[in-house]
Amino acid sequence: MDPILTPFLAATVRTATPLAFAALGEQVGERAGVIFLGLEGAIIAGCLGAAIASGAGPLAGFAGGILAGVLVSALFAAFVIGLRADQIITGTAITMFGLGLTGAVHRGLFADAGASTGGTAATVGPVAIPGLSQLPILGPALFAQPWPTYLLYGLVPALAWWMRGTHAGLALRATGAHRDAAAAAGIRTRRVRTLAVLFAGAMGGLCGATLVLAQVGTFTEGMSAGRGFIAIAIVVLGRWAVWGTAAAALVFGGAFALQYLFQATGWDAPYQLFLGFPYLLTLTLLAVQRTRTGAPAELGRP
Template structure:
């Protein structure tokens, strides 16, 4: 072969090598740091001979599971070694410029949490109630999931919804009042989405019709709902709480057979109708958003409204309908604070959950399943902190309070990376 031929064949190889993407070590380094924490803290400082006890069920379960006792130090050395192996695998795949499967961060997170629990409960004289902790995690996640679905539908059409907090609070207020007046929690469940939809209607009037800055409108609506509900609470609800603010609770509806499955049965299938509605809404949104004509229109309006308009899609009408619909979803989430838990309405009882739901939506990359798992991450971390504070751990109580946000920071920095919102998000559309 001549030297000219070799040169001709070498040039494309040089161009191909120069276009290789750089090695991204952010994920592997995050895994490595967490693996070192597991080995250097959880395993090394587990008391010698100590055991950690887990309760995997209740005596009333169809199949009673005895207490699980694990030796703390040996278990954490094994878990730490497994985490280190997963971190090494992440480095290998990074240098090969190949992506890891979704199983990798999930498995890594489960093993890391298991190591933390074994260390935190070692030689404490208490039992870690795993099923109770998981049930609490799901309960704490319900309003976050509804709020994240609300923000997702709105932002997929190009409307930023900062008013999720107000929609959750409005849903909680009207659910409590309606359930109290009619002495029926199901009436409150029907009224809650109406309140959320009304707040959503105010959002589209100013943000879509009059093209006011969407973030400013959302903040103002939050202040409006907080002020209005606080005023009505202090003047009307407290004066005659038996009529306007009596406790009403949705009953639990255990699913036959499924609710008897050990561990997951009591957590997933012994819930109220509100939780079952959450399952349905997340599944339907995922299917319709990516597999239906409606979903295609919604995503087109959020990504390129001008192109959507040229093919006959009414952009502002699509935004209006979907933002109001999204507000109804958030209203359902607000019902969990009152009729979902059997509580009377209290001032500002949403306590910033709308903003956490917004963070869960971003963490989930504007995908219903991703947002749901992100909300579950928040709920689990909060439930984990509550559980550990009751059994007594070497972790300071202030750190336990920060735990949901610490876990979220690790998730954003190590497991998610850069996220991209819909291209036309926050931009008003004018023909």
């Protein structure tokens, strides 16, 4: 096993997993014409929900995280789809509300554990697949991961097939391409948009649950750390395609994993440089990709 490359690739896949969950959910929402800017709020809610519910076991933790994300997205959908509120303003408000509420709830529940951290969660460890995990270099990176990563391996092709090969996927894309024409064809566009947003919230909650239960092991205030906004950028860079979104998430996973690579090589540099690199990469790639090729025509319409 390569002492540097293999751990870097493993860290890339591990850190890309929650990003990919969030980005794929956001992509479904945007395919219906809705920018779920409250994704960051759904992620942090999923983090706290998973930490609290994991007292009943890891599976309960994941269920709690997903449920928390769905509740955040339901609040967003009530305003944006039900009341036709502005998507950007509502999403920003939902995110700020989520960050504030989770902080307040966390401090109330874990007041004795400190101001910002506390509540050790029941975590899931790596699951090595016999045979495949022994492959050189890529084996440990791809096939010795926690089970949410394997769930992602199945989700990507399944979602790509669903978007292109089912009537429901066609209805979703038609709603995002031309809502009025889709409605005239008998598609219940309001229901399609609502379900798409709820799915985005569920994936945001799963992202948060994965952060807590498969990586960090505890809840920390603000631990979403802008991943919701990075996930939105990933959708743009992936050109609103499932496989493109997954590939872009892997790139950003590598950006987050660079800190482990530089530590392994002994490069002495401020750790803040490594922490800030994914966000610098976001700005750089968005500046390079100026066109919105592949964007749904109805994106952002009330």
